[in-house]
Amino acid sequence: MSNQRVLTGDRPTGPLHLGHYVGSLLNRIELQNTYEQFVMIADVQALTDNFETPEKVRANVLEVAYDYLAVGIDPKKTTIFIQSMIPAIPELTMYYMNLVTIARLQRNPTLKNEIQQKGYESAIPVGFFVYPINQVADITAFKATLVPVGEDQLPMIEQTNEVVRSFNRLYNAPVLVEAKALIPEKGKRLMGLDGKAKMSKSLGNAIFLKDSADELAKKVRSMYTDPTHLRVEDPGKIEGNVVFDYLDIFAPDKKTVDELKAHYQRGGLGDMKVKNYLLEVLEAHCAPIRERRKMFEADPQQVMKILLEGTRHAHEIAMQTLKEVKTAMHLLY
Amino acid sequence: MSNQRVLTGDRPTGPLHLGHYVGSLLNRIELQNTYEQFVMIADVQALTDNFETPEKVRANVLEVAYDYLAVGIDPKKTTIFIQSMIPAIPELTMYYMNLVTIARLQRNPTLKNEIQQKGYESAIPVGFFVYPINQVADITAFKATLVPVGEDQLPMIEQTNEVVRSFNRLYNAPVLVEAKALIPEKGKRLMGLDGKAKMSKSLGNAIFLKDSADELAKKVRSMYTDPTHLRVEDPGKIEGNVVFDYLDIFAPDKKTVDELKAHYQRGGLGDMKVKNYLLEVLEAHCAPIRERRKMFEADPQQVMKILLEGTRHAHEIAMQTLKEVKTAMHLLY
Numbered sequence: 175m176s177n178q179r180v181l182t183g184d185r186p187t188g189p190l191h192l193g194h195y196v197g198s199l200l201n202r203i204e205l206q207n208t209y210e211q212f213v214m215i216a217d218v219q220a221l222t223d224n225f226e227t228p229e230k231v232r233a234n235v236l237e238v239a240y241d242y243l244a245v246g247i248d249p250k251k252t253t254i255f256i257q258s259m260i261p262a263i264p265e266l267t268m269y270y271m272n273l274v275t276i277a278r279l280q281r282n283p284t285l286k287n288e289i290q291q292k293g294y295e296s297a298i299p300v301g302f303f304v305y306p307i308n309q310v311a312d313i314t315a316f317k318a319t320l321v322p323v324g325e326d327q328l329p330m331i332e333q334t335n336e337v338v339r340s341f342n343r344l345y346n347a348p349v350l351v352e353a354k355a356l357i358p359e360k361g362k363r364l365m366g367l368d369g370k371a372k373m374s375k376s377l378g379n380a381i382f383l384k385d386s387a388d389e390l391a392k393k394v395r396s397m398y399t400d401p402t403h404l405r406v407e408d409p410g411k412i413e414g415n416v417v418f419d420y421l422d423i424f425a426p427d428k429k430t431v432d433e434l435k436a437h438y439q440r441g442g443l444g445d446m447k448v449k450n451y452l453l454e455v456l457e458a459h460c461a462p463i464r465e466r467r468k469m470f471e472a473d474p475q476q477v478m479k480i481l482l483e484g485t486r487h488a489h490e491i492a493m494q495t496l497k498e499v500k501t502a503m504h505l506l507y
Numbered sequence: 508m509s510n511q512r513v514l515t516g517d518r519p520t521g522p523l524h525l526g527h528y529v530g531s532l533l534n535r536i537e538l539q540n541t542y543e544q545f546v547m548i549a550d551v552q553a554l555t556d557n558f559e560t561p562e563k564v565r566a567n568v569l570e571v572a573y574d575y576l577a578v579g580i581d582p583k584k585t586t587i588f589i590q591s592m593i594p595a596i597p598e599l600t601m602y603y604m605n606l607v608t609i610a611r612l613q614r615n616p617t618l619k620n621e622i623q624q625k626g627y628e629s630a631i632p633v634g635f636f637v638y639p640i641n642q643v644a645d646i647t648a649f650k651a652t653l654v655p656v657g658e659d660q661l662p663m664i665e666q667t668n669e670v671v672r673s674f675n676r677l678y679n680a681p682v683l684v685e686a687k688a689l690i691p692e693k694g695k696r697l698m699g700l701d702g703k704a705k706m707s708k709s710l711g712n713a714i715f716l717k718d719s720a721d722e723l724a725k726k727v728r729s730m731y732t733d734p735t736h737l738r739v740e741d742p743g744k745i746e747g748n749v750v751f752d753y754l755d756i757f758a759p760d761k762k763t764v765d766e767l768k769a770h771y772q773r774g775g776l777g778d779m780k781v782k783n784y785l786l787e788v789l790e791a792h793c794a795p796i797r798e799r800r801k802m803f804e805a806d807p808q809q810v811m812k813i814l815l816e817g818t819r820h821a822h823e824i825a826m827q828t829l830k831e832v833k834t835a836m837h838l839l840y
Binding site for chain 1: 550551554555558559561562564565568589591592594595597598600601602604605606607608609610612629630631632633634635636637640641677678811814815833836837838840
């Protein structure tokens with residue numbers, strides 16, 4: 175066991191999909207064997223752009239927890255916790271806000287993009303604007319040294335380490351620790367069903383871990399392939415073809431995939447045949463997850479108990495950090 | 508006893524002076540007999556523009572407490588508490604930040620002025636920028652209905668009530684209560700020793716409650732009077748004359764003050780004579796305060812015990828509000 179600590183998590187705004195599975199969940203199942211891992215259900219952060227529908231956030235805390243447990247995030251190895259139950263995080267956020275300027279936040283490229291995407295213009299909620307500092311508190315509260323992020327989130331790690339260095343220098347105590355980004359291997363981003371670069375709930379192009387076998391089949395059949403591949407005998411393209419993209423990622427039998435690709439490219443292989451093969455492959459992944467999820471769904475109280483136990487542990491660690499922070503700041507009475 | 512609740516307080520950036528005594532402390536000694544009063548030592552807020560010298564803030568928490576107790580703020584009637592020990596305040600701040608836009612903060616005239624005065628230009632610390640929302644949390648955490656403020660602080664009360672209304676409407680629960688500003692009577696702002704409109708530690712023109720009799724005498728002798736009043740026999744002006752300004756405020760014997768004013772205006776009354784009279788008047792106010800302060804200074808542990816007891820009570824009340832807020836937001840697990 176390494177002495178590195180991982181912090182990661184999700185905003186509970188919907189159930190998790192295959193994009194999460196490939197992009198982060200599988201990674202976490204690996205990481206929990208090597209590192210001390212904290213997985214945060216970020217309800218407070220979800221509220222920064224869902225504050226008008228808190229009941230949705232609340233409901234999805236459990237949905238996300240079901241998904242975690244179903245895929246094999248093991249509460250014996252990973253601390254799963256609820257962000258809003260860690261009061262040290264907002265306290266740390268308050269102190270860190272003194273160490274970051276408005277101009278610095280405005281320069282954060284991730285935040286800039288998101289503000290543009292959301293069309294806030296001048297009506298940016300303060301909570302959304304300062305969420306990078308809230309993330310600094312998330313990461314440092316647990317003294318996480320490794321944070322799995324996409325490349326687009328690298329500015330958040332930079333911001334974290336700036337605060338860490340400012341704090342330690344200003345208060346002359348090595349309380350906070352810098353974090354490293356753990357960037358997943360290339361090619362682990364899953365396309366949407368419609369061929370868009372990203373699978374996402376809001377784009378309506380996602381396969382959810384909770385989808386039934388029927389829903390899965392329906393979604394696979396609707397997948398974007400090669401729009402010019404009209405007749406079976408025509409040659410088809412595999413670039414940008416969602417079905418082959420998924421096969422590359424999910425099919426364990428690479429030889430069969432290579433044969434299918436060659437056949438499809440020279441013509442004579444219908445979309446339906448490939449889709450049926452993909453469905454088999456995905457079902458092999460999804461069926462056991464779906465079954466385990468049903469088991470957890472049937473006992474929400476047990477799942478909440480797991481979350482509360484994880485949260486209790488996370489709370490203790492964050493309180494210890496807060497105590498060290500306040501000591502360095504001469505704020506213990 | 509009214510069922511109104513007062514919240515007020517000070518940033519512990521220095522010992523309190525006669526400006527505080529006249530402008531707020533005397534008021535609090537009155538208010539504590541009629542209302543349930545909470546007096547906050549706002550160390551977290553003080554840090555927003557003193558984050559580089561937290562040891563100064565820490566030391567002044569006790570200084571301010573000595574002053575409170577010395578003037579007669581009675582911990583049996585008034586809850587005195589330390590802001591940084593109330594974790595509900597940063598939690599509430601996080602949730603309220605979703606309800607206020609950046610543009611709205613930028614329009615806050617008090618904040619605008621302060622940012623200009625401090626010469627932050629583009630390097631405004633986020634903590635300073637968002638402190639009006641922190642104040643909303645201070646006020647609402649205690650469901651304060653009355654907040655004694657100067658006219659320059661009215662925008663803070665407006666901001667508070669905007670958040671209160673937004674929150675209650677959005678989460679469809681009458682959890683938060685609006686606050687009213689309690690504006691002190693006109694003329695209760697004390698000039699500085701140098702004749703500047705405001706007494707302040709940073710301007711170096713203050714008489715502190717902790718000043719010794721010698722320091723007090725020295726400061727009274729240095730007071731700005733009428734710079735054209737060079738010889739005793741000359742007529743002098745009383746407008747803008749600090750000595751007469753103070754006599755108006757502190758001297759119980761209005762008749763003598765009127766006589767002195769008339770004499771000074773027609774000539775024949777030297778500055779020293781008036782200053783000596785003022786010194787007597789001030790010493791009558793300050794001597795008992797100074798004596799009581801010495802008593803408290805001699806037992807800092809007892810004073811800290813008083814603060815911790817007040818803080819415990821304040822914490823309970825703020826946690827109850829936080830619970831109601833989180834319930835309305837579907838955030839109780």
